[in-house]
Amino acid sequence: DIVMTQSPRSLPVTPGEPASISCRSSQSLLHSNGYNFLDWYLQKPGQSPQLLIYLGSNRASGVPDRFSGSGSGTDFTLKISRVEAEDVGVYYCMQTLQSPPTFGHGTRLDIK
């Protein structure tokens, strides 16, 4: 199975400041079609996960443009340009290049 490693595990952020989460995979997630099969999900407190970013860098419907995804191969980053209070929760990266799809262990973002 492809192992997904996220860092940091915990991320306290001051509102209005930027935040960055790293996700590394044990194998390249770059498909022959040129896309990285890497998504980001956010699970807000007490809620179900929601899709944030798909194919490495595409924002899902309704996701604010302060969220951006980048990276290729085995190294990926989720960035929030200016953190807001509603962004608290656990962020997960997930790969679907190989079955089974695997998630990172999550990064908990909270407000300082």
Next chain:
Amino acid sequence: QVQLVQSGTEVKKPGASVKVSCKASGYTFTSYGISWVRQAPGQGLEWMGWISAYSGYTNYAQKVHGRITLTTDTSTSTAYMELRSLRSDDTAVYYCARTYFESSGYYNFDYWGPGTLVTVSS
């Protein structure tokens, strides 16, 4: 609007079976799949399997293979997850998620249900 409504909390004894339902609305059911993802208390997300609502084709995680069956009823736009021979470590919230497939083999989970708590305890 897309909605996934799941069945209610279940409490089961070890060795028993559980069947969780996920009723979809707001989209063409057979144009997507349904995946099941579980989350043990205080833990991360674990994929269990998916089913194509169009073909009925399934793909299961090795960890639960042989104990899990995913089915759909296209007449009611409902997906089901049955897990047998329950153990205490099956205690988790079980989510269904609409699964968008591309011809490349890529897929994602673009809408999620609210989750169903399954507790396995003697």
